[in-house]
Amino acid sequence: MARDIRPPTNEDLLRFQSKISSCPSSSGCLEWLAGGSTDRPSGSYGIFTIDGKGYYAHRVSYAWQKDNTLKSNEAVRHTCDNPRCCNPDHLIKGTHLDNMRDRSARNRCNPVTGDDHYSRTSPELLNAPKGDNHYSRLDPSKIRKGDKLPKVTKLPDSEIPKLKEDLANGMRGVDASKKYGLSQAQISAIKHGKYRK
Numbered sequence: 477m478a479r480d481i482r483p484p485t486n487e488d489l490l491r492f493q494s495k496i497s498s499c500p501s502s503s504g505c506l507e508w509l510a511g512g513s514t515d516r517p518s519g520s521y522g523i524f525t526i527d528g529k530g531y532y533a534h535r536v537s538y539a540w541q542k543d544n545t546l547k548s549n550e551a552v553r554h555t556c557d558n559p560r561c562c563n564p565d566h567l568i569k570g571t572h573l574d575n576m577r578d579r580s581a582r583n584r585c586n587p588v589t590g591d592d593h594y595s596r597t598s599p600e601l602l603n604a605p606k607g608d609n610h611y612s613r614l615d616p617s618k619i620r621k622g623d624k625l626p627k628v629t630k631l632p633d634s635e636i637p638k639l640k641e642d643l644a645n646g647m648r649g650v651d652a653s654k655k656y657g658l659s660q661a662q663i664s665a666i667k668h669g670k671y672r673k
């Protein structure tokens with residue numbers, strides 16, 4: 477289907493027009509009445525035959541009535557979202573990316589899509605290092621531990637042995653957290669010796 481569309485003869489134009497509804501629908505769409513493609517579940521494009529070869533009818537409409545410079549690798553989009561519409565006023569040239577963007581923007585089920593999706597607004601996040609490229613793998617010395625950890629300031633050093641004893645005796649982190657006024661993360665850090673002495 478991806479072929480350049482040759483200029484029409486008068487006979488071509490008459491034959492083409494005879495396959496399109498002469499009355500626009502309420503949306504202004506001029507619908508293709510003849511055969512269409514069956515490869516799209518969302519609704520088929522009309523197919524028009526020129527010199528024995530099939531072309532998408534809306535592309536023919538666009539090329540013959542709006543822009544005869546249309547190339548086979550350029551997408552023609554429907555502004556009306558009606559695949560069978562051949563109203564040249566409802567057709568614009570665009571890339572396949574635009575096509576997908578439109579589809580995303582129209583998908584109300586997924587509010588954050590298309591141009592608002594983080595992959596478009598912050599494409600660098602797609603390349604954020606992960607796994608073996610994460611800094612913790614590349615340079616394990618950057619992982620904060622021991623004396624690089626923030627100092628636990630709320631608890632006097634003299635209290636730490638008591639806390640450790642409580643923990644050793646089976647006190648739960650949540651209870652130690654209440655008793656000593658520290659976060660459970662801090663309790664855990666102390667329990668595992670990861671605090672600055």
Ligand SMILES: [Zn+2]
Nearest residue numbers: 505556561566
């Ligand atoms: Zn239309």
